[in-house]
Amino acid sequence: MAARSDHSKIGATPTGENSTAVSAFESIVPVLHNPRCMNCHSIGDFPRQGNHDHRHTMNVRRGPRGDGIAGVHCSTCHLDHNLPGQHLPPGAPDWHLPSPDMPMIGEGRSDRQLCELFKDPRQNGNRTADQIVEHMIPPSCDGVGIQAKAALQSRRHITNSLGA
Numbered sequence: 001m002a003a004r005s006d007h008s009k010i011g012a013t014p015t016g017e018n019s020t021a022v023s024a025f026e027s028i029v030p031v032l033h034n035p036r037c038m039n040c041h042s043i044g045d046f047p048r049q050g051n052h053d054h055r056h057t058m059n060v061r062r063g064p065r066g067d068g069i070a071g072v073h074c075s076t077c078h079l080d081h082n083l084p085g086q087h088l089p090p091g092a093p094d095w096h097l098p099s100p101d102m103p104m105i106g107e108g109r110s111d112r113q114l115c116e117l118f119k120d121p122r123q124n125g126n127r128t129a130d131q132i133v134e135h136m137i138p139p140s141c142d143g144v145g146i147q148a149k150a151a152l153q154s155r156r157h158i159t160n161s162l163g164a
Helices: 016-032 111-119 129-136 143-151 155-163
Strands: none
Touching: 016 111
């Protein structure tokens, strides 16, 4: 049985196609709030680590391009793929934080504010809705990737919700 959608989180009660778009966006909200997303899309000049919102060890910083600072680049530990075994750094191609000029901060935002952020090219890295969906489904599909794939099954509805 599908969970009942609470459209009040996004805005006024939508109807018709808008209702479908809002429901589609609400289906990805748990992914957006997942620690894997929030660790990089958080307030400050440093990433979080793990599932407990603690500051990344080794004094890791965002850096001018979002890929860390000299000597401690993200790619030092985060490879282009997940490593087998527990408690190892997750990986994906081009692992990095959002750049300081386009941080896409999700921390502390309401669902509606997140939706508006995603829809605004000036704040989302000039990404299209399809590019945002692609970013949320990492090629090296770990637990969050699996959750994202389940939530993003209908690309058309998600694209509509971000374009609505």
